[in-house]
Structure formats: structure tokens, C-alpha cells
Amino acid sequence: MEVTKGIHLLEETKGSFVYVVLGDEPVLVDTGMAGKGEQIIAALQRIGIGPTDLAHIVLTHHDVDHIGNARQLQAWSRATVWAPEAEIPYIHGAARERGIRQVLKALMRVDRSVDVRAYEAGGRVGGLEVIPAPGHTPGHVCLRAGDTLLAGDLVTTRRGALRPSPGFLTWDKAALRRSLQEVGRLTFDWVCPAHGLPVRRGNLWETLL
Numbered sequence: 734m735e736v737t738k739g740i741h742l743l744e745e746t747k748g749s750f751v752y753v754v755l756g757d758e759p760v761l762v763d764t765g766m767a768g769k770g771e772q773i774i775a776a777l778q779r780i781g782i783g784p785t786d787l788a789h790i791v792l793t794h795h796d797v798d799h800i801g802n803a804r805q806l807q808a809w810s811r812a813t814v815w816a817p818e819a820e821i822p823y824i825h826g827a828a829r830e831r832g833i834r835q836v837l838k839a840l841m842r843v844d845r846s847v848d849v850r851a852y853e854a855g856g857r858v859g860g861l862e863v864i865p866a867p868g869h870t871p872g873h874v875c876l877r878a879g880d881t882l883l884a885g886d887l888v889t890t891r892r893g894a895l896r897p898s899p900g901f902l903t904w905d906k907a908a909l910r911r912s913l914q915e916v917g918r919l920t921f922d923w924v925c926p927a928h929g930l931p932v933r934r935g936n937l938w939e940t941l942l
């Protein structure tokens with residue numbers, strides 16, 4: 734589904750949506766839950782993206798439902814995989830998880846042998862702005878492509894309403910709050926979360942603060 738010009742949601746990844754941003758350097762945003770690699774590849778090919786076209790894979794954070802197919806998609810495309818520096822030890826399984834994430838890590842097996850580069854501060858990847866938005870996890874980022882915010886798990890949507898990411902999965906609630914405020918100061922029209930369908934911003938962001 735094309736959300737807005739050049740930004741596609743891959744419907745096959747319902748549960749933890751993956752997006753593609755077309756342009757000179759097509760970018761995949763997150764990689765969904767493990768086991769969806771073939772479906773993601775088929776969906777990319779349907780919108781005209783072959784293995785040599787995909788330039789970058791950007792990860793918003795390290796949760797298993799976002800990094801699930803990173804290794805497979807990297808092997809397929811040889812794209813550069815980017816992640817927040819603070820998330821990389823978690824992606825590789827080297828850092829110890831807390832609380833519910835310990836359980837999720839044990840239950841949801843992921844190939845963690847992905848070669849990851851850290852975003853540079855204030856950097857851009859394939860035309861997307863990297864926006865630090867810690868709280869859900871220590872290094873969580875959002876990405877902005879034109880007037881579209883690829884929100885990762887900063888927010889979720891349900892029946893057209895915006896919500897902060899759920900408290901039981903929040904690493905630091907105060908940090909999440911600050912991130913909601915700071916991201917809210919930016920200009921964007923569309924909000925594309927991993928969990929829930931995209932919504933137009935309108936004045937919905939105010940309901941989060």
C-alpha cells in the first residue's frame with residue numbers, strides 16, 4: 734500500500750510493519766518478525782525493487798519484531814544495515830535485556846549475525862533524517878522522509894488514534910515523554926508506526942502529551 738508518494742507499507746508484515754521509501758537510494762525501514770523474509774522480498778519485487786536496488790536497511794531499534802529479517806535481507810540485497818549505536822549490542826545479543834524483553838528474546842529466535850553500522854549524529858541515510866527518540870529502548874530513533882514520520886515504536890495507532898508505545902515495553906518513561914515532545918516539534922503530516930496503520934497527524938500528536 735502506498736501511504737504517500739514513494740512511501741510503501743508492506744502489508745505482508747502486519748504485526749510489525751515494514752516500510753519502503755523509494756528514491757535514488759531505496760531504503761527499507763525495519764525488517765519485521767522473523768520468518769517473513771521471503772514475503773518481504775516478494776513484496777519488494779512487486780514494487781520494482783530487486784536485490785541490487787535496495788541501498789539501505791534502517792533499524793529503528795533492536796526489538797525482535799524489528800530486526801527479525803535483517804540478516805536475510807542484508808544477504809539478499811547487500812544493503813548497508815544501519816542502527817542506533819546504543820542498540821547494536823542488543824541487536825547482536827551481547828547486551829543483557831531487562832524484564833519482558835528477556836522473555837521475548839528467549840522466545841523469538843532471530844539470526845543476529847547481521848553486519849550493522851551506527852548512525853552518525855545528525856546524520857541522514859538515503860535521504861531520510863535520523864531523529865533520536867529514546868524511551869521505548871535506549872537508542873530508539875524515528876526517521877523522517879519529507880512530510881512523513883516513520884515512527885518505529887515511539888507511537889502506535891489504533892482505529893485512527895495515536896498512542897504512546899505501551900508502558901510495559903517502555904525502557905524509560907521520562908525519556909519517552911521527552912521524545913514525544915521533541916519529535917512533536919518537528920513538521921510532518923503522515924505518521925507511520927510499526928504497530929497500527931499510518932494516520933495523518935492533524936492535531937493527534939497533542940493527545941500524546
Ligand SMILES: [Zn+2]
Pocket residue numbers: 749796798799886927928
Ligand atoms: Zn515493535
